[in-house]
Amino acid sequence: MNLKQLAELLQLSQTTVSRALNGYPEVAEPTRDRVLEAAQRHGYKPNSNARKLATGRAGSIGYVLPVGRNVDLDPHFVEFLSGLGEHALMREVDLSLTPAPRERESEAYRRIAASRSVDGVYLSSMRNDEQRIGLVRSLGIPFLAHGRALKPAEGYAFLDIDNEGAFHDATRLLLQLGHRRLAFINGDTDFTFAVHRLNGVIRAMTAHGLPFESLRHHSAAMNEENGYRLAMELFRDADPLARPTGVLSASMFSTLGIVRAFNQLGLRMPQDVSIITHDDVFPFLKPESFSVQLSTTRSSIRAAGARICERLVNIISGAESGPVAEIWPVELIVRASTGPAPADRKAGRRGTQEAAE
Amino acid sequence: MNLKQLAELLQLSQTTVSRALNGYPEVAEPTRDRVLEAAQRHGYKPNSNARKLATGRAGSIGYVLPVGRNVDLDPHFVEFLSGLGEHALMREVDLSLTPAPRERESEAYRRIAASRSVDGVYLSSMRNDEQRIGLVRSLGIPFLAHGRALKPAEGYAFLDIDNEGAFHDATRLLLQLGHRRLAFINGDTDFTFAVHRLNGVIRAMTAHGLPFESLRHHSAAMNEENGYRLAMELFRDADPLARPTGVLSASMFSTLGIVRAFNQLGLRMPQDVSIITHDDVFPFLKPESFSVQLSTTRSSIRAAGARICERLVNIISGAESGPVAEIWPVELIVRASTGPAPADRKAGRRGTQEAAE
DNA sequence: CCGGTTTCCCAAAGCGCTTTGAACGAACTG
DNA sequence: CAGTTCGTTCAAAGCGCTTTGGGAAACCGG
Secondary structure, three states: OOHHHHHHHHOOOHHHHHHHHOOOOOOOHHHHHHHHHHHHHOOOOOOHHHHHHHHOOOOEEEEEEEOOOOOOOOHHHHHHHHHHHHHHHHHOOEEEEEEEOHHHHHHHHHHHHHHOOOOEEEEOOOEOOOOHHHHHHHHOOOEEEEOOOOOHHHOOOEEEEOHHHHHHHHHHHHHHOOOOOEEEEEOOOOEHHHHHHHHHHHHHHHHOOOOHHHOEEEEOOOOHHHHHHHHHHHHOOOOOOOOOOEEEEOOHHHHHHHHHHHHHHOOOOOOOOEEEEEEOOEOOEOHHHOOOOOEEEEOOHHHHHHHHHHHHHHHHHOOOOOOOEEEEOOEEEOOOOOOOOOOOOOOHHHHHHHHOO | OOHHHHHHHHOOOHHHHHHHHOOOOOOOHHHHHHHHHHHHHOOOOOOHHHHHHHHOOOOEEEEEEEOOOOOOOOHHHHHHHHHHHHHHHHHOOEEEEEEEOHHHHHHHHHHHHHHOOOOEEEEOOOEOOOOHHHHHHHHOOOEEEEOOOOOHHHOOOEEEEOHHHHHHHHHHHHHHOOOOOEEEEEOOOOEHHHHHHHHHHHHHHHHOOOOHHHOEEEEOOOOHHHHHHHHHHHHOOOOOOOOOOEEEEOOHHHHHHHHHHHHHHOOOOOOOOEEEEEEOOEOOEOHHHOOOOOEEEEOOHHHHHHHHHHHHHHHHHOOOOOOOEEEEOOEEEOOOOOOOOOOOOOOOHHHHHHHOO
């Protein structure tokens, strides 16, 4: 059943039927009702390809999906996608994923642009040496970034969370609790979010008069394995008086490994070491589900996905214009994994200091 | 730059240019080279919507993405998608996700069919009361199922792993190690994979003369939380002589929670309890990453994704026809979490029995 | 040298939709 | 009542591609 047949059936022109269906005002109500009813009854659905060709609109938003041996589509992405999907449904837009390895990324965007298969794209996992913003802009594809490049001066629309503020606040809390030897098991600092987080940590330390050189900072992909490995490196053979007492972790997955290392080494939270983790709010892995409930900085990546879809649709339709920067605050939630820094019992000067407290 | 312009530029007809580009034989080699070169140089890419309209082919495969408050797009799906994406890239097809809540699922398939926006769909997470196979077949959409319905008689193409065999083998191993009190923390038995797994467990038990009523079976979504909760239920207040000594777990996520419960309750693996987990091969959560390395049944869900894409493309192109059933064997890999059943020291009759061994 | 193939290319007809521009009563206005 | 406006409908022209059905040259064997 196509438009022509439906029009014939109704003894109307294709024009009128099309307009009735698409809600144009210049069609009489009784006519519209007749058309709608007939379309419903015969299960007429416009051919999306024909519509796309005629309108030039694609009715879908695109994403270049990183694939390849070393790129793991991680759980963060799923959660994000899930939020995006929820909103996409409401707006009746589809998601089109174009898989591409990193080295052929720009080719993928060019293909998307040239073939006009989507109305807009979202960019995520912003890197320090981000090329895509310039690229998609020059290709004329409407876009919205999740996260932001290092230089915010460029003027493009984005949604980001306040990574810098979150880790500043978390660090400040550890410092207020008396921790002086801090470690930060960060994500890959090729990505800007990790850089922002590091900046937050450093800002808090500086404000407390702590040299940032004293921070034990490690940057690696956020997973169980790396969390375990790095925690072992930091704590296994360390002098109890020199090892960190406060740990910041960039992800629940890293923390999974960190906690495993702590268990193995017999380190207790929060007596021996405090930890604050960033929580992206995974429904399948919650901070309350750890043997010692985790203190976290929390921001739902799923909510971000929904919001991004909403804004991207607006950008495409022209309802949003201009380089709107949206930065979400992050909550710091204190649970059981943070506590006062342990007293350095064997230390002389420090010991007296603490006795005075 | 469109076909018309390119043709004009080359002083050729659109027909010839189109044919040259699409590799039809009836165009002279020198002409083809000229066309190819010009297309390359001017960055010509055919408009995908126009092509789709003209050919009736969509160049993409579809998936109805479950969304909604209670549906968590889980990590299994991401891994699967990742594999699918890898292969999709090679074949230059896109993935089109249509988000839909469960109650509007069939509507989504109808929309897909009517709008002709994809060439084929894959179905996953097969349920016991699976409706989709009949639906998509009646809609005339080529499809491939990941997993299978309960009654295999229906005759449709699918790819599945040997869930029944995997859990049979795992159970048999536990029985051979002397375990008699078994627990199975299964996935949601609304899904057929969980039913198949249960069948495997029961078959092994029956073969060993064990009544399947003695199995402590629990069915729930596979995540950390449920794993923890169910393990606590099973072990917290249980008489050490009555509690299970062998546990089967349907997913690494469940096991994450189970292990947490064990730690909390002071149960050691494998001295107090043995566990075998199904491993879908997540790059971010490995059985080797547990404090006690996990024995697993292993099958890469990512590889399945790639294979499904490959087959679906073949089905669409007509290279594969007929209801091909492909069932992958599953490896049983023994690591440190399995060992002989603990001796029931305090038991009288049993004690003598075991002394005789 | 001529009828019949081959080889290479073209004009034009769609694919199913949207949208422009015009037509035609009916309803207003002065 | 002529002139204008409004409301409703339609025919036809695209959107950019593929594909059908030729047709003109070049090639072939007899």
